[in-house]
Amino acid sequence: MVKEVKTLKSFSQSAEKFEGSHLLCPGCGHGIIVREVLNAVDGPIVLGNSTGCLEVCSAVYPHTSWDVPWIHIGFENGSTAISGVESMYKALERKGKYKGQRPKFVAFGGDGASYDIGFQFISGCLERGHDMTYICLDNENYANTGGQRSGSTPMGASTSTTPAGKVSFGKKERKKDLPLIMAAHGIPYTAQIAPNKWKDMNKKIKTALDTEGPCFINALSPCPTEWKYHSSLAIEMTDLAVDCLIFPLFEIFHGQELKITYRPRNVLPVRDYLGVQKRFAHLFKKENEHIIEALQKDVDARWEYLQRREEAKV
Amino acid sequence: MASSYHLNGVEAWDGCTASAHALRQAQVDVVAAYPITPSTPIIQNYGSFKDNGYIDGEFVLVESEHAAMSACVGAAAAGGRVSTATSSQGFALMVEVLYQASGMRLPIVLNVANRALASPLNIHCDHSDMYLGRDSGWISLCTCNPQEVYDFTLMAFKLAEHTGVRVPVMVHQDGFLSSHTVQNVRPLADHVAYKFVGDYVGVHPMLDFDKPVSYGAQAEEEWHFEHKAKLHHAIMESSAVLEEIFNDFAKLTGRQYNILETFNMEDAEVAIFALGTTWESAIVAAKKAREKGIKAGVVTTHLLRPFPFVALGEVFKKTKAVAIMDKSSPSGAMGALFNEVAASLYQVQGSRHPVLSNYIYGLGGRDLTQTDLDRIFEDLSQDAQKGALTHPTQQFIGLNGPELSYF
Ligand SMILES: Cc1ncc(C[n+]2csc(CCOP(=O)(O)OP(=O)(O)O)c2C)c(N)n1
Ligand code: SF4
Numbered sequence: 001m002v003k004e005v006k007t008l009k010s011f012s013q014s015a016e017k018f019e020g021s022h023l024l025c026p027g028c029g030h031g032i033i034v035r036e037v038l039n040a041v042d043g044p045i046v047l048g049n050s051t052g053c054l055e056v057c058s059a060v061y062p063h064t065s066w067d068v069p070w071i072h073i074g075f076e077n078g079s080t081a082i083s084g085v086e087s088m089y090k091a092l093e094r095k096g097k098y099k100g101q102r103p104k105f106v107a108f109g110g111d112g113a114s115y116d117i118g119f120q121f122i123s124g125c126l127e128r129g130h131d132m133t134y135i136c137l138d139n140e141n142y143a144n145t146g147g148q149r150s151g152s153t154p155m156g157a158s159t160s161t162t163p164a165g166k167v168s169f170g171k172k173e174r175k176k177d178l179p180l181i182m183a184a185h186g187i188p189y190t191a192q193i194a195p196n197k198w199k200d201m202n203k204k205i206k207t208a209l210d211t212e213g214p215c216f217i218n219a220l221s222p223c224p225t226e227w228k229y230h231s232s233l234a235i236e237m238t239d240l241a242v243d244c245l246i247f248p249l250f251e252i253f254h255g256q257e258l259k260i261t262y263r264p265r266n267v268l269p270v271r272d273y274l275g276v277q278k279r280f281a282h283l284f285k286k287e288n289e290h291i292i293e294a295l296q297k298d299v300d301a302r303w304e305y306l307q308r309r310e311e312a313k314v
Numbered sequence: 315m316a317s318s319y320h321l322n323g324v325e326a327w328d329g330c331t332a333s334a335h336a337l338r339q340a341q342v343d344v345v346a347a348y349p350i351t352p353s354t355p356i357i358q359n360y361g362s363f364k365d366n367g368y369i370d371g372e373f374v375l376v377e378s379e380h381a382a383m384s385a386c387v388g389a390a391a392a393g394g395r396v397s398t399a400t401s402s403q404g405f406a407l408m409v410e411v412l413y414q415a416s417g418m419r420l421p422i423v424l425n426v427a428n429r430a431l432a433s434p435l436n437i438h439c440d441h442s443d444m445y446l447g448r449d450s451g452w453i454s455l456c457t458c459n460p461q462e463v464y465d466f467t468l469m470a471f472k473l474a475e476h477t478g479v480r481v482p483v484m485v486h487q488d489g490f491l492s493s494h495t496v497q498n499v500r501p502l503a504d505h506v507a508y509k510f511v512g513d514y515v516g517v518h519p520m521l522d523f524d525k526p527v528s529y530g531a532q533a534e535e536e537w538h539f540e541h542k543a544k545l546h547h548a549i550m551e552s553s554a555v556l557e558e559i560f561n562d563f564a565k566l567t568g569r570q571y572n573i574l575e576t577f578n579m580e581d582a583e584v585a586i587f588a589l590g591t592t593w594e595s596a597i598v599a600a601k602k603a604r605e606k607g608i609k610a611g612v613v614t615t616h617l618l619r620p621f622p623f624v625a626l627g628e629v630f631k632k633t634k635a636v637a638i639m640d641k642s643s644p645s646g647a648m649g650a651l652f653n654e655v656a657a658s659l660y661q662v663q664g665s666r667h668p669v670l671s672n673y674i675y676g677l678g679g680r681d682l683t684q685t686d687l688d689r690i691f692e693d694l695s696q697d698a699q700k701g702a703l704t705h706p707t708q709q710f711i712g713l714n715g716p717e718l719s720y721f
Binding site: 044046068072082121 | 377
């Protein structure tokens, strides 16, 4: 039921369920990821959305960009809204009041909605075992409210609430490891995806939607506006992120079996990624160089950890 | 198929059991819930109905009240009958989503066993949570005993789902005083109750894939106001629908409800206006006051929202003094209910208004005694004779010594 997209051309030929008339910034990763999810599905799909860029840019009354049933309640509860829809489907199906094909249930939330305020809600949905896929659009900041730090913002990034200044190098804390926390619920499927690796992304979306039970996907979503780079470079940004291993691509089955799905032939230093985004520009000052080193150390250690888990099949 | 439950003509139920049976009989499709005293037995009873095969619907045990209402919103938008229950802090946690539910015009029914709000933590009844949700765009029904809880919960589905209404409804009962007090309740047989409530009629269900619908879009200054105005008008018009439902229910059961319930108001010179269980206590006091020659009456409303301000203005047209009883802290103002009644009197143009006074009582479960009520009728009687207040407009009754304070 979920299509495997073998060529880029077949994407362009599939029916559009997310219309072009949205208000996302040019080059925003959110639109790319959403379209790839919708293009991957043939049958009925229901979408939930947390408050954030995607929601405010796609449904401004009386307009909507969505050609599929879609719901937004609040910032934290997009996941739970979909768990409610899924529960109603189960009830109506059991009572013989719903006769169609079993729909796919998907919730989108930004990293703010997922790493922070909606964390408990997602955890609840995963624990209860709803048949749904939660997709975090991880642009590493609260973009909709003007680029504040989130639990996903990398250490050293200058954001509107952690601006780099005379006595500050930007955000002090490391990025929360959300996919691994979510996988620890023992859910059937967890993955990280990035839009540049579109085949890998399509395959993982297909796996998640075809898997019965709760699945979690963390999607790197480049944000030219808040990362501060030219909007034509979205895909190049994700190329750099995966090639310097700042955003490794992997999947985890049942919280137990980790597989790395992309190994860069030439691993790049994180400096290459940081250097092209203004949110990290201040790190290249002499007094902040140690933050780049710390970030590189973190990235190396995490990659090492992921590899060891893969090897040990855990 | 869920098996049907054998009920006797009269059952000994507390308010929580009564509402759980009403949810079961309405064949709710999704209940998403989280426990909090004193509403907990509603979902416990419901859970046992589910686990014993009396319920076909989904029972979703979420991780918080915020999630409970969020799941209810998703489920209701999907297109089916939805309900939950809560109290106090749980209600407070739901408030954000209450506005979202009413804004989307989703006919959810929420049973609330009213309880005080912390701090200090307290599990007993007052109406602080009821007033917290008062302006959230829900129709708000008040009840005074387990029979009314049962009857009103059934009627709430009919009201919320009425195609001319489509507004969520909360049914209030006094925590412990009603929720845990066992009384005789005359239930309907399962099939009769379900027939009364009727099948759920979907309006823009999300699970209709031929007509995809977007729920919860943002509406800025061009449209937000219109949505709120429409919601307000739907709520205002719902009282006429409720009256029809009352009449249909009376034909079925012989129990005739009215939006305003009055006791001895035909010739009353003084009256107490109070919500929930206090209605019955005040009737006892009014009878005693009559024996002493005070022309005492009592008024309550089954509707906090929409507030029956026109009818109230009429009811108090000839009354000389009215005490408005508020079971929540005014925190720097006149009591919430006092303000509602005072405003209502201005609906009746040109008439003399009764002398109004405001009694704050029962916070955190403090008992309201018959002695307190006797005193209030005495106060009112003096006000009526003088044609003016003979005491401060606002009084706290039943307080312990004034020397006790938090700081
Ligand atoms: C309860 C609540 N708190 C705060 C907000 C304000 N708010 C709306 S969107 C948002 C940030 C969204 O960030 P994220 O989830 O990362 O999504 P993005 O906009 O980056 O796509 C915030 C703080 C809100 N809508 N609701
Ligand atoms: S601010 Fe960033 S996330 Fe928001 S629409 Fe623009 S590019 Fe996309």
